[in-house]
Amino acid sequence: xxxxxxxKLISDEEILKRYPMRGKIEVQGHTINIPAVYKGEGxxxxxxxxxxxxxxxxxxxxxxxxxxxxxxxxxSVTAFNFLESPIGPYTELVYSIPVFYKPKFNFPLIPxxxxxxxxxxxxxxxxxLQSTKIAVAHGNLLTGYPHNENLIKIEFTHKGIDxxxxxxxxxxxxxxxCGIKKKGRGHIKDFYMTYFEKEKRLSKIQMDIHGVENKxxxxxxxxxxxxxxxxxxxxxASSKPLQVRYYPYVIEVNPVSCESL
Numbered sequence: 001x002x003x004x005x006x007x008k009l010i011s012d013e014e015i016l017k018r019y020p021m022r023g024k025i026e027v028q029g030h031t032i033n034i035p036a037v038y039k040g041e042g043x044x045x046x047x048x049x050x051x052x053x054x055x056x057x058x059x060x061x062x063x064x065x066x067x068x069x070x071x072x073x074x075x076s077v078t079a080f081n082f083l084e085s086p087i088g089p090y091t092e093l094v095y096s097i098p099v100f101y102k103p104k105f106n107f108p109l110i111p112x113x114x115x116x117x118x119x120x121x122x123x124x125x126x127x128x129l130q131s132t133k134i135a136v137a138h139g140n141l142l143t144g145y146p147h148n149e150n151l152i153k154i155e156f157t158h159k160g161i162d163x164x165x166x167x168x169x170x171x172x173x174x175x176x177x178c179g180i181k182k183k184g185r186g187h188i189k190d191f192y193m194t195y196f197e198k199e200k201r202l203s204k205i206q207m208d209i210h211g212v213e214n215k216x217x218x219x220x221x222x223x224x225x226x227x228x229x230x231x232x233x234x235x236x237a238s239s240k241p242l243q244v245r246y247y248p249y250v251i252e253v254n255p256v257s258c259e260s261l
Contacts, residue, residue: 009187009210009211009212009249009251010210010251015037015251015253019035019037019208019253019256021033021034021035022034022035025138025141025142027087027134027137027138027141028087028134028137028138030086030087030088030134030138031086032086032087032138032142033086034142034255035253035254035255035256036085036086036142036253036254037085037086037251037252037253038080038082038084038085038086038251038252038253038254039082039083039084039085039249039250039251039252040080040081040082040083040084040085040089040250041080041081041083041156041246041247041248041249041250042078042079042080042081042211042246042247042250043078043079043156043163043165043177043244043245043246043247044076044077044078044079044243044244044245044247045076045077045078045177045221045241045243045244045245046074046075046076046077046098046241046242046243046244047074047075047077047221047232047237047238047240047241047242048068048072048073048074048075048237048238048242049072049073049074049075049097049235049236049237049238050071050072050073050235050236051065051067051068051069051070051071051072051073052071053234053235053236054073054074054075054097054235055073057097057124057126057235058097058099058124059197059200060195060197060202062101062102062202062261063099063100063101063124063195063202064099064100064103064106065097065098065099065124066098066099066100066106066121067106067107067108068108068242069108070108073097073098074097074098074242075095075096075097075231075232075235075237076094076095076096076097076098076123077093077094077095077175078092078093078094078096079091079092079093079094079154079156079165079167079177080092080093080094080154080250080252081154081156082252085135086138087132087134087135087138088132088134090130090131090132090134090135091130091131091152091153091154092128092129092130092131092135092154093128093129093130093152093154093167093174093175094125094127094128094129095125095126095127095128095231096123096124096125096126096194097123097124097126098121098122098123098124099121099122099123099124099195100118100120100121100122101120101122101193101195101204101261102120103120119193121193122192122193122194122195122204123192123193123194123195124194124195124196125145125146125194125195125196126146126231127146127148127231128145128146128147128148129147129148129150129151129152129167129174129228130147130148130151130152131151131152131153131154132151133151136148136149136151142254142255143205143254143255143258144196144198144203144258145194145196145205146196146198148228150169150228152167152168152169152174152228153167153168154166154167154168155168161180161181161182161183162178162179162180162181163177163178163179163180163181163246164176164177164178165177167224168226169226169227169228172224172225172226172227173222173224173225173226173229174223174224174226174228174229175221175222175223175224175229175232176221176222176224177219177220177221177244178219178220178221179216179218179219179220179244179246180216180217180218180219181214181215181216181217181246182214182215182216182217185212185213185214185248186212186213187211187212187213188209188210188211188212188213188247189208189209189210190208190209191206191207191208191209191256192206192207192208192209193205193206194206194207195261201260202260202261203258203259203260203261204257204258204259204261205254205255205256205257205258206255206256206257206258207252207253207254207255207256208252208253208254208256209247209250209251209252209253210250210251210253211247211249211250211251212247212248212249212250213245213246213247214245214246214247214248215244215245215246216244216246219241219244221239221240221241222239223237223239
């Protein structure tokens with residue numbers, strides 16, 4: 001990881017200025033600022049899924065899956081390789097469903113075309129899987145997102161312009177992504193509203209991303225036979241992603257804000 005490249009995205013001084021510390025927590029001897037800052041690389045893929053099955057995964061009546069079509073919703077799958085974090089390096093896999101909060105209308109294709117223009121658009125977090133116990137412990141305390149107790153391993157392998165991302169549960173495969181990166185890169189600064197339910201209460205957290213994005217000329221995806229991959233089959237996910245974004249350099253700030261709804 002190029003520290004110089006990371007500094008060009010946003011410096012530590014800029015982070016402190018833009019995201020003033022609201023407090024601290026202690027987890028297993030580590031002091032974690034709120035919001036916390038994470039640096040590394042990441043990949044996000046978006047898949048078509050059954051709209052009706054997506055509805056059944058969300059308890060809150062205030063959230064509606066964003067429609068790709070009248071019968072299809074979306075599943076977002078994100079893999080992170082955090083090289084720097086308040087609790088040391090770890091990897092992470094996140095499953096979420098793009099949603100609208102109390103939408104008046106829910107027209108097809110809005111999630112792909114207009115999400116940046118809707119304050120009601122966000123991601124309903126289904127599950128987060130991580131590679132270390134302290135990552136799970138600090139996540140439960142810092143955000144309250146649902147964190148799976150099963151530990152996983154994710155490998156990002158680079159060979160020239162080829163990228164392979166593999167996630168494992170012990171020796172069983174969760175997923176494998178292969179892609180050929182295009183040469184061009186673009187800087188991104190995005191904020192994401194995320195929703196989750198805990199003890200029958202709905203909460204909203206804002207997460208900010210500063211990064212560099214690579215697009216792909218070709219890509220393929222395989223869901224494995226681990227039980228932690230069962231969500232793909234439960235939701236009727238397509239094996240072909242609609243959209244794939246790779247971040248060779250990414251800085252995540254989380255939680256920027258947090259509120260109960």
